[in-house]
Amino acid sequence: MTRQTFDLLILGSSSASPTSERNPSAQLLNIAERFFLIDCAEGTQVQLRKYKAKFQAIDHIFISHLHGDHFFGLPGLLSSMHLLGRKQDITIYCPKELQGIIELINKVSETTFNYVVHWKFTDNTGLNLLFEDSKVEVYSFPLKHRIYCTGFLFKEKPLPRKIDKFKLDQLEVSTSEIIKLRKGMDVINDNGVLIKNEEVTLDPAKARSYAYCSDTIYNPAICDFIKEVDLLYHESTFLEEHAARAKKTYHTTAKQAAEIAKNANVKKLLMGHFSVRYGHLESFVNEASVIFNNCELAIDGKKIEI
Amino acid sequence: MTRQTFDLLILGSSSASPTSERNPSAQLLNIAERFFLIDCAEGTQVQLRKYKAKFQAIDHIFISHLHGDHFFGLPGLLSSMHLLGRKQDITIYCPKELQGIIELINKVSETTFNYVVHWKFTDNTGLNLLFEDSKVEVYSFPLKHRIYCTGFLFKEKPLPRKIDKFKLDQLEVSTSEIIKLRKGMDVINDNGVLIKNEEVTLDPAKARSYAYCSDTIYNPAICDFIKEVDLLYHESTFLEEHAARAKKTYHTTAKQAAEIAKNANVKKLLMGHFSVRYGHLESFVNEASVIFNNCELAIDGKKIEI
Numbered sequence: 001m002t003r004q005t006f007d008l009l010i011l012g013s014s015s016a017s018p019t020s021e022r023n024p025s026a027q028l029l030n031i032a033e034r035f036f037l038i039d040c041a042e043g044t045q046v047q048l049r050k051y052k053a054k055f056q057a058i059d060h061i062f063i064s065h066l067h068g069d070h071f072f073g074l075p076g077l078l079s080s081m082h083l084l085g086r087k088q089d090i091t092i093y094c095p096k097e098l099q100g101i102i103e104l105i106n107k108v109s110e111t112t113f114n115y116v117v118h119w120k121f122t123d124n125t126g127l128n129l130l131f132e133d134s135k136v137e138v139y140s141f142p143l144k145h146r147i148y149c150t151g152f153l154f155k156e157k158p159l160p161r162k163i164d165k166f167k168l169d170q171l172e173v174s175t176s177e178i179i180k181l182r183k184g185m186d187v188i189n190d191n192g193v194l195i196k197n198e199e200v201t202l203d204p205a206k207a208r209s210y211a212y213c214s215d216t217i218y219n220p221a222i223c224d225f226i227k228e229v230d231l232l233y234h235e236s237t238f239l240e241e242h243a244a245r246a247k248k249t250y251h252t253t254a255k256q257a258a259e260i261a262k263n264a265n266v267k268k269l270l271m272g273h274f275s276v277r278y279g280h281l282e283s284f285v286n287e288a289s290v291i292f293n294n295c296e297l298a299i300d301g302k303k304i305e306i
Numbered sequence: 307m308t309r310q311t312f313d314l315l316i317l318g319s320s321s322a323s324p325t326s327e328r329n330p331s332a333q334l335l336n337i338a339e340r341f342f343l344i345d346c347a348e349g350t351q352v353q354l355r356k357y358k359a360k361f362q363a364i365d366h367i368f369i370s371h372l373h374g375d376h377f378f379g380l381p382g383l384l385s386s387m388h389l390l391g392r393k394q395d396i397t398i399y400c401p402k403e404l405q406g407i408i409e410l411i412n413k414v415s416e417t418t419f420n421y422v423v424h425w426k427f428t429d430n431t432g433l434n435l436l437f438e439d440s441k442v443e444v445y446s447f448p449l450k451h452r453i454y455c456t457g458f459l460f461k462e463k464p465l466p467r468k469i470d471k472f473k474l475d476q477l478e479v480s481t482s483e484i485i486k487l488r489k490g491m492d493v494i495n496d497n498g499v500l501i502k503n504e505e506v507t508l509d510p511a512k513a514r515s516y517a518y519c520s521d522t523i524y525n526p527a528i529c530d531f532i533k534e535v536d537l538l539y540h541e542s543t544f545l546e547e548h549a550a551r552a553k554k555t556y557h558t559t560a561k562q563a564a565e566i567a568k569n570a571n572v573k574k575l576l577m578g579h580f581s582v583r584y585g586h587l588e589s590f591v592n593e594a595s596v597i598f599n600n601c602e603l604a605i606d607g608k609k610i611e612i
Contacts, residue, residue, distance in 0.1 A: 042382040076348040
């Protein structure tokens with residue numbers, strides 16, 4: 001059996017303003033065919049089209065904070081979803097003021113969407129469960145930026161135990177019993193034979209996790225929330241040579257992002273939200289690698305399997 | 307002497323939603339190095355960069371109405387102007403509700419631009435002077451759409467008379483006297499000779515004009531406002547086969563746009579705001595040409611000299 005999908009498509013990696021190569025922040029996360037849009041800069045709907053993502057499949061949108069480079073694409077995306085026939089509900093997880101903006105825009109344009117928008121407001125007092133279903137949990141947690149801002153943590157639910165097919169083939173077990181075995185239960189088959197779970201199952205693959213941290217000043221306190229994630233996206237707006245500017249504007253350098261990755265003991269660091277002042281980005285990897293080896297750049301259009 | 311610049315750069319020609327080839331409505335008009343941005347769909351700042359237009363040179367922005375495909379790029383453009391160091395005032399001519407949207411966005415993002423935005427609200431009761439300086443006049447006029455909407459009329463001021471250089475070379479005339487001659491006055495030179503204006507000047511070129519009509523239902527009443535313009539941009543969202551849909555949604559077909567061009571006796575018709583349902587656009591020209599011969603398509607990136 002192949003593992004369920006868990007991949008991340010980068011739709012934007014610039015900070016503040018778009019450049020000719022980089023759109024500002026947006027990402028599409030696919031966990032087991034649940035499509036989560038994370039931030040939605042101006043141009044996100046075009047990026048979704050460009051990279052062949054089906055935007056009507058998105059049922060959950062997460063907005064970290066209300067600087068324009070993280071949400072100016074939302075009115076247009078919601079409008080296109082409406083115009084192209086969406087009927088299905090959508091849920092937006094965001095700072096509470098966003099609802100007023102979208103509702104004001106709809107009011108002046110005399111628009112009523114043909115689908116329902118559910119608003120769920122983040123809070124930045126701690127780890128806060130926003131969404132869960134049978135396969136996924138999503139939490140927000142506080143980030144320190146110039147304005148109210150949260151990160152997001154996406155976790156697979158614990159996966160079912162693996163069936164040891166070789167052993168099971170020698171026993172008579174029904175489909176419903178297999179489901180129980182995958183949940184970790186013992187079963188008794190039709191012949192009255194007790195089958196102990198540990199004899200026919202193997203530990204499942206470890207549930208995977210992804211954390212999104214943009215925008216934030218260097219803040220080791222977040223390590224509690226993102227400990228040991230498989231992939232950490234952490235903003236790296238600046239290089240260390242601009243550390244003073246990073247601090248002043250509540251952003252992070254590549255070196256600082258690597259410190260966070262190291263302290264949180266994550267598997268891999270993904271850097272993005274690059275200042276438009278940098279044309280080439282190799283220095284970000286060079287700088288971070290000294291502290292934390294397994295790091296890479298968010299590049300528009302790149303898909304990362306987690 | 308070459309004539310002053312009067313050209314139009316198409317930044318978007320789609321209606322409603324962007325497609326892979328067409329962004330929604332935005333145009334940049336340059337009259338004598340005054341840069342007028344007309345409508346500002348999502349992605350306009352990227353289009354300006356793509357087509358090498360200097361967006362900090364824009365001091366006047368005209369928004370026809372508050373459907374998203376005509377203004378969702380404005381928050382991002384204003385934000386980028388701020389972030390990239392703009393200090394110069396900008397004036398936005400628009401429906402009055404737009405100010406509240408921009409101010410709400412700035413409030414929640416705790417942003418104060420480093421430049422002043424002047425708001426001038428259009429009114430749709432008739433031809434309404436919005437702006438004038440020594441070279442240009444701009445008016446709004448009413449369009450009939452689902453929501454409040456205006457068109458815009460841009461006119462060169464009457465141009466100065468042309469000097470007949472051959473005749474003038476035989477007379478002694480100072481620079482300040484030439485300025486008076488170009489204004490149509492007679493002058494007396496340093497030798498006391500009266501120089502009659504009609505003897506040394508020629509009629510100036512006719513002042514040019516451009517009218518922008520998007521979005522609107524077919525409405526011959528607008529011909530009064532756009533009579534004999536050199537270039538008429540008229541929305542042509544649909545082909546005649548979808549005339550019923552055009553009427554229902556307060557839009558226009560290519561044939562109807564051509565009727566307007568013919569009745570208003572304009573020099574040239576430019577069609578745009580194409581519905582996303584049409585992949586190829588030749589039919590728009592074919593349909594309009596039967597009624598009005600001199601017509602062409604708005605295509606993203608096309609520059610039209612007027």
